[in-house]
Amino acid sequence: MTRATKTKFVREYPINASAKLLYPYLSSASGLAQWFCDDVIVDEDKVYNFKWDGRSHYAEMTGHRTNKSVRFLFLGDKKEHMVDGSYIDFSIESSELTQEQFLKIVDYSDEEDVEELEELWDNLFQNLKEIVGG
Template sequence: MATLSMSKKKLFTADYEIHASIKMLYPYIQTASGLAEWFAEDVRINNEDKSFTFFWDNEEHKAKQSAHRTNHFARFEFLPENEEDSKDPSYFELRLEFNELTQSVYLKVMDYSDFDDHKELQDLWGGLIEALRKTVGG
């Protein structure tokens, strides 16, 4: 009989209105240079295997861009650090959505991780989105 992990991953989702066009925002959610301006202290891309390295608090976290659609979304899957991660990898997805009724652009964040403090995660993403708004002027 399989044993259940105590650190089951959870999905956090939130929508944030950003006063900028989708075409302007897309490079900030999909490119290493764009992500480095608001999402992490630094982001580098390895040209050989196309992996991204995100730097936070002097720690590096490697991820692959597992999916993207130009001017719509980008999804980054973190490379496994142990066997459990390889079976159920953490990821985050940044999706740009346009509301026809309000003519507003929203950034939908999906964060699938073993981070269990919902309030802290909400505060973290709120701060990141504020940094993005300041960067793009929106």
């Protein structure tokens, strides 16, 4: 069995919004559902069910620092952990020099088409910017 190679896509987007304003859009089901996917449901085991095009994608929030960063580790269809699982990392960073805020996105997934990932994240980020007014 050959292992699929994963792509680690990293992008920083400048955003004119405070970490306090931004963080709920990265960490809460209702916030994420507004820009990131069609819907998000969190079950009693704290498993996030991200829905895109009617399909469920399960994930666990494996790390978070309030107003700083969030990581979602994607699970298998039966909500099990997988070897070398995909994840998405959102972190809010600011430049000491310019005081600019950045949203850094790390998407570690099976998607091999980097151009497609770029387009996807550019569009998603545009949605987020429109919502937060950044």
